[in-house]
Amino acid sequence: MITAHGGALGTGRNTYKYFEEMTKHPEIEAIEVDIRRAGGKLWLGHVIVPFSTKKRIPLEFVLDFCKQQNKRVNCDVKSGGMVADVVKLAKSMNAVENIYFTGSVKKDEIGLLDGADVYLNASFFPYQLNAANVSKIAEYVRSLGSPCVKGLNVNYKFCDENLRGLLVEAGLGLSVYTVDDLTELQKIVNAGYDNVTTNQPLKAYEFLKQQ
Numbered sequence: 001m002i003t004a005h006g007g008a009l010g011t012g013r014n015t016y017k018y019f020e021e022m023t024k025h026p027e028i029e030a031i032e033v034d035i036r037r038a039g040g041k042l043w044l045g046h047v048i049v050p051f052s053t054k055k056r057i058p059l060e061f062v063l064d065f066c067k068q069q070n071k072r073v074n075c076d077v078k079s080g081g082m083v084a085d086v087v088k089l090a091k092s093m094n095a096v097e098n099i100y101f102t103g104s105v106k107k108d109e110i111g112l113l114d115g116a117d118v119y120l121n122a123s124f125f126p127y128q129l130n131a132a133n134v135s136k137i138a139e140y141v142r143s144l145g146s147p148c149v150k151g152l153n154v155n156y157k158f159c160d161e162n163l164r165g166l167l168v169e170a171g172l173g174l175s176v177y178t179v180d181d182l183t184e185l186q187k188i189v190n191a192g193y194d195n196v197t198t199n200q201p202l203k204a205y206e207f208l209k210q211q
Contacts, residue, residue, distance in 0.1 A: 001194060002208070003030040003074050004201040005178050006046070014044035014057060019065055028201050030072040033062050035082060035103075042085060045078070063090055066098040074175075074197065076103040083109040087116050102153040102175065110146050119153035119175040119195070129154070131163055138170035151194060153177065156184060164191070 004022060007013035011021045014034055022031055035042055038049040042059040050056050059075075066073045075086055083105055090096045091114070100117040105124065125140060127133040129152075141149055151173025154164070164174060177197035179185045188196050189207040198204050 001029050001072070001196075002189070002201050002204045003032050003072075003175075003195055003197040004028050005197050005199045006032045006034060006076075008199045008201055013046050014050075015055070016057065019062075022065075022071070023069060025202065026069070027205055028071065030074060030100075030195070031062075031066070032074040032076060032197060033057075033059075034076050034078055035059060035086065036078050037082060037085070042082065042089065059086065059089060060093070063093045063095040063098065067093070067095055072098050072100060074195075075099050075101050077101060077105060078103060080104045080106040080109065083116075084112040087112060087114050090116065100150075102177075107144070110144050110149065113146065113148040115148065117148055117150050119151055119173070120149065121153050122155075122158075129159060129163070131166055134163075134166045134170050138167075138172055141172060151175065156188060161187070161191075164193070168193075 007018060009021050011018040022028060033044050034046040036045040036049050043049040044057040062073055090099050096115050102119050102121060105118055122129040125137055127136050152167060153175045156176050156179050167174060174193040175195035176188055176193050179188050179196055179198045180200055182203060185198055185200060185204055186207045189204050190211060196204060
């Protein structure tokens with residue numbers, strides 16, 4: 001899967017322009033949004049939820065968009081404690097199959113995924129992400145006992161090709177972000193990981209077709 005990073009193609013993160021652009025590219029399988037809570041609701045916001053109501057985008061809009069456009073959305077939760085609310089909203093809209101999680105998912109939230117997938121960020125583990133700890137990390141992930149945990153969400157700059165290979169050998173799925181260098185993007189697309197998140201999704205699909 002290829003995920004268009006929030007703001008991909010020069011549109012700006014968590015903006016209506018981003019969604020308008022995504023409608024032009026049905027080949028893009030997944031999009032990404034940053035989720036925060038404000039006033040008891042779930043909104044898009046990387047650092048903060050926009051003060052201007054005209055710029056605020058509710059998560060309901062995103063889920064409806066993904067259902068209409070047949071896309072998945074990476075729900076990058078920016079703080080713990082939001083998984084249950086996101087899943088509840090997705091279930092109410094019959095959109096659980098459209099979502100997957102990354103970001104600040106906590107251990108006690110794994111049991112709340114209720115069918116939604118998650119790729120765990122490095123901050124989730126009690127071990128440093130390095131070659132020496134691969135077996136411990138894999139064992140830890142398995143100990144969670146949830147089929148919703150698909151693997152790890154890793155920054156390619158801090159998880160090189162060798163380490164990624166060891167993680168895959170250990171049976172872990174990988175979602176790799178945010179790959180914009182075209183040489184690295186082609187290499188990572190060719191590696192066939194579960195997901196690649198990039199600001200250059202159209203280039204990623206070009207590389208995919210060249211395989």
